[in-house]
Amino acid sequence: xxxxxxxxxxxxxxxxxxxxxxxxxxxxxxxxxxxxxxxxxxxxxxxxxxxxxxxxxxxxxxxxxxxxxxxxxxxxxxxxxxxxxxxxxxxxxxxxxxxxxxxxxxxxxxxxxxxxxxxxxxxxxxxxxxxxxxxxxxxxxxxxxxxxxxxxxxxxxxxxxxxxxxxxxxxxxxxxxxxxxxxxxxxxxxxxxxxxxxxxxxxxxxxxxxxxxxxxxxxxxxxxx
Amino acid sequence: xxxxxxxxxxxxxxxxxxxxxxxxxxxxxxxxxxxxxxxxxxxxxxxxxxxxxxxxxxxxxxxxxxxxxxxxxxxxxxxxxxxxxxxxxxxxxxxxxxxxxxxxxxxxxxxxxxxxxxxxxxxxxxxxxxxxxxxxxxxxxxxxxxxxxxxxxxxxxxxxxxxxxxxxxxxxxxxxxxxxxxxxxxxxxxxxxxxxxxxxxxxxxxxxxxxxxxxxxxxxxxxxxxxxxxxxxxxxxxxxxxxxxxxxxxxxxxxxxxxxxxxxxxxxxxxxxxxxxxxxxxxxxxxxxxxxxxxxxxxxxxxxxxxxxxxxxxxxxxxxxxxxxxxxxxxxxxxxxxxxxxxxxxxxxxxxxxxxxxxxxxxxxxxxxxxxxxxxxxxxxxxxxxxxxxxxxxxxxxxxxxxxxxxxxxxxxxxxxxxxxxxxxxxxxxxxxxxxxxxxxxxxxxxxxxxxxxxxxxxxxxxxxxxxxxxxxxxxxx
Numbered sequence: 219x220x221x222x223x224x225x226x227x228x229x230x231x232x233x234x235x236x237x238x239x240x241x242x243x244x245x246x247x248x249x250x251x252x253x254x255x256x257x258x259x260x261x262x263x264x265x266x267x268x269x270x271x272x273x274x275x276x277x278x279x280x281x282x283x284x285x286x287x288x289x290x291x292x293x294x295x296x297x298x299x300x301x302x303x304x305x306x307x308x309x310x311x312x313x314x315x316x317x318x319x320x321x322x323x324x325x326x327x328x329x330x331x332x333x334x335x336x337x338x339x340x341x342x343x344x345x346x347x348x349x350x351x352x353x354x355x356x357x358x359x360x361x362x363x364x365x366x367x368x369x370x371x372x373x374x375x376x377x378x379x380x381x382x383x384x385x386x387x388x389x390x391x392x393x394x395x396x397x398x399x400x401x402x403x404x405x406x407x408x409x410x411x412x413x414x415x416x417x418x419x420x421x422x423x424x425x426x427x428x429x430x431x432x433x434x435x436x437x438x439x440x441x442x443x
Numbered sequence: 444x445x446x447x448x449x450x451x452x453x454x455x456x457x458x459x460x461x462x463x464x465x466x467x468x469x470x471x472x473x474x475x476x477x478x479x480x481x482x483x484x485x486x487x488x489x490x491x492x493x494x495x496x497x498x499x500x501x502x503x504x505x506x507x508x509x510x511x512x513x514x515x516x517x518x519x520x521x522x523x524x525x526x527x528x529x530x531x532x533x534x535x536x537x538x539x540x541x542x543x544x545x546x547x548x549x550x551x552x553x554x555x556x557x558x559x560x561x562x563x564x565x566x567x568x569x570x571x572x573x574x575x576x577x578x579x580x581x582x583x584x585x586x587x588x589x590x591x592x593x594x595x596x597x598x599x600x601x602x603x604x605x606x607x608x609x610x611x612x613x614x615x616x617x618x619x620x621x622x623x624x625x626x627x628x629x630x631x632x633x634x635x636x637x638x639x640x641x642x643x644x645x646x647x648x649x650x651x652x653x654x655x656x657x658x659x660x661x662x663x664x665x666x667x668x669x670x671x672x673x674x675x676x677x678x679x680x681x682x683x684x685x686x687x688x689x690x691x692x693x694x695x696x697x698x699x700x701x702x703x704x705x706x707x708x709x710x711x712x713x714x715x716x717x718x719x720x721x722x723x724x725x726x727x728x729x730x731x732x733x734x735x736x737x738x739x740x741x742x743x744x745x746x747x748x749x750x751x752x753x754x755x756x757x758x759x760x761x762x763x764x765x766x767x768x769x770x771x772x773x774x775x776x777x778x779x780x781x782x783x784x785x786x787x788x789x790x791x792x793x794x795x796x797x798x799x800x801x802x803x804x805x806x807x808x809x810x811x812x813x814x815x816x817x818x819x820x821x822x823x824x825x826x827x828x829x830x831x832x833x834x835x836x837x838x839x840x841x842x843x844x845x846x847x848x849x850x851x852x853x854x855x856x857x858x859x860x861x862x863x864x865x866x867x868x869x870x871x872x873x874x875x876x877x878x879x880x881x882x883x884x885x886x887x888x889x890x891x892x893x894x895x896x897x898x899x900x901x902x903x904x905x906x907x908x909x910x911x912x913x914x915x916x917x918x919x920x921x
Binding site for chain 1: 467512597740
C-alpha cells in the first residue's frame with residue numbers, strides 16, 4: 219500500500235493537484251462514462267455490401283486468404299476444401315462455440331473434428347469471430363467457455379468463420395458491441411484483434427509469415443450471416 | 444544493465460568503424476521510412492488522428508492519479524492484482540515474490556522495454572530463475588548476451604550470418620548439417636525451439652502498450668504471436684507497465700492504435716492487438732489462473748509538471764530513431780542504456796540523470812525529423828535543448844566546451860568585430876577547400892572529419908550575401 223500512496227502522492231504533487239478536487243474527478247468520470255469516439259476514418263463508413271468487400275480486400279492485403287460462402291451450412295465443405303488445397307490432414311480443433319456446433323459437420327464425411335483448447339500437435343484450428351473490422355481487415359475474437367484462446371495461436375493454420383452481418387466499419391463499433399455483450403466497464407479475459415497471419419521482420423527486416431502464431435489465416439465469410 | 448551512456452563518444456566511434464553494424468544499419472535507412480510514408484499517405488485522417496492521440500494522452504496525464512485509481516479498481520474487480528512499484532528495485536522484488544509463490548523455474552517473456560529498464564533478466568538469473576525471451580529479435584540478442592538496439596526491432600544491428608552462428612552455438616541438440624542460411628530457416632528453428640519453452644514456463648511476463656482505466660485492461664500490440672502464447676499458456680501472467688501507459692477508454696486505444704503501427708512498421712494494424720483483463724474466468728478452458736500488474740513509476744512522476752512532461756506521451760513506436768541521422772550512423776547500443784535515438788536522448792537523462800547521459804541530447808543535428816514524424820507530436824528537439832541548458836547551468840560539460848561557448852557568445856555580441864573576422868575567415872576557408880567544397884581533414888576538427896567531410900562555407904558570409912542582394916534589389920527598382 220505504501221508504494222501506492224507514494225506514487226499517487228508524487229503524481230499529485232507534480233501536477234499541483236489535490237485528490238479530492240471535484241472538477242478533476244468530474245472530468246474523469248465524464249470521460250469514462252461518455253467514451254468519446256474521436257476521429258473515425260471515412261474508409262470503413264460504407265453500406266453493407268461495400269463494407270464486406272472492403273473487409274475481404276483489406277484481409278487479403280495482410281496475407282489472409284478469404285472464401286465467401288452463402289450460408290452457415292456451407293462452412294464445413296469450405297473447411298474441407300481449404301484443407302485439401304493446402305494438403306493438410308483432415309483434422310481440425312475447435313472450442314464448443316454454439317454457432318460452429320450448429321453447422322452440419324456430418325456433411326464433411328472425411329473430416330475429424332475435435333473439441334477443446336488447442337495443444338502443441340494441433341495443425342488446424344477453427345474459430346468463430348465475434349466481429350470483423352472492414353477498415354483494416356481485422357477480426358475480433360474473445361475468450362470464454364466456448365472459445366479457447368489457444369485455438370487462435372497454437373495451430374499452424376487458423377480458419378475463422380465470420381458472419382457478414384458482424385462486420386463493422388470501424389473498431390469503435392466493435393467496442394460498443396463489447397460493452398453491450400459484457401456490460402460497460404467489463405471485458406472477457408481476452409479480446410484478440412487479429413489482422414493477418416503472424417509474422418516477423420526481426421532478421422534483417424525481411425518480413426516473413428509464420429512467426430510464433432499461425433503461418434496462415436483463412437477467413438470464411440458467411441454472406442447470409 | 445550496465446550504463447555506458449557516459450562513454451557515448453567512444454561507443455559512437457566504435458560503432459562507426461564496425462563493418463557488420465554499418466551493413467545492418469542500412470536496413471533501418473531502407474526499410475522503415477518508405478513503409479511509414481506509404482501507410483500515412485493512405486489514410487487522409489492521419490494528422491487529425493495524431494492530434495486526437497496527443498490530446499488523449501495530455502488529458503490522461505493531467506488526471507493520471509485519478510485514472511490510476513479507476514484502473515486499479517477495475518483490475519481488482521476482474522480478479523487481478525495491482526502492485527505499485529516506485530523504483531526498479533520495488534518492481535523486481537514484487538515480480539520475484541510472485542514467481543517464488545508460483546514455484547517458477549522458467550519464465551517466458553514477451554517483448555518489453557520496461558523489463559529492460561528494470562534489468563529483470565539479470566535479476567532472474569541471480570535468483571535462480573531462467574528467463575526466456577520469446578520475441579524473435581529478443582531471443583537472438585538474449586543468446587548473444589546483448590540488449591536491444593532498437594525499441595521495436597531489437598536485433599536490427601545484426602546480420603543473418605551472425606544469427607546463424609548463434610543458433611549453431613546454442614542449439615547443439617539439432618543436426619549439424621541443417622541449412623540456416625536464410626531468415627526463413629532461422630525463423631522456423633526459433634519457432635520450434637521456443638514452442639517447448641512456452642509449455643515449460645510457469646510464469647509469462649509481458650509489457651503493455653496501454654492500460655485502460657475504463658475496464659482494467661492491459662493491451663499488447665505484436666506481430667509474432669509470442670506475447671499471446673507467453674500470457675496464455677503459463678498459470679501466471681504478469682504485466683509490467685509504467686504509469687504513463689494509462690488511457691481512459693477503449694475508444695482512446697482505438698485512436699492511438701491508428702497512429703501506432705503506421706508510424707512503427709507502416710502497417711495499418713499490427714497482427715495481434717490483445718486486450719487482457721484479469722485471470723481466466725471460471726468456465727474458461729484456457730488462460731492464466733493469476734493476473735498481476737506491476738505499475739512502475741521509476742522517475743516518471745517527477746517528469747509530470749516539468750518541461751519534460753510531453754515525453755510521457757511517447758507510445759514507443761520507434762519512428763524518431765528510424766528517421767534520425769545520428770541513429771542511422773551509430774545504431775542503438777552507442778546510446779549506452781535502454782532507450783536509444785531521439786526519444787532516448789530525452790528520456791534517458793530523465794530516468795538516470797543528465798550527469799550520466801549528457802552526451803545523448805547533444806548527439807543531435809536538430810534536423811527536426813524526429814518531431815516531424817512523431818505520432819504524438821512530442822517536441823523532441825526542444826526537450827534536448829532543455830537538457831543542454833540544464834547541463835550547462837549545472838556545469839556538467841567540459842571546461843573547453845564551456846569556454847569555447849563563452850568566447851563565441853562574447854564574439855557574437857560584438858557584431859562589428861564578428862563581421863570583420865568572418866569576412867576574412869569565410870572566404871579564406873572557402874578558398875582553402877578549393878573546388879571540392881569540402882574538407883577531408885582540418886586541424887582541431889579531427890573528431891568531425893575522421894568519419895565524414897566538413898562542408899566548406901560559401902565564398903562569402905551571410906551578411907555579405909544579404910547586403911549584395913539588397914543592393915541588387917534596390918538597383919533593380921531604380
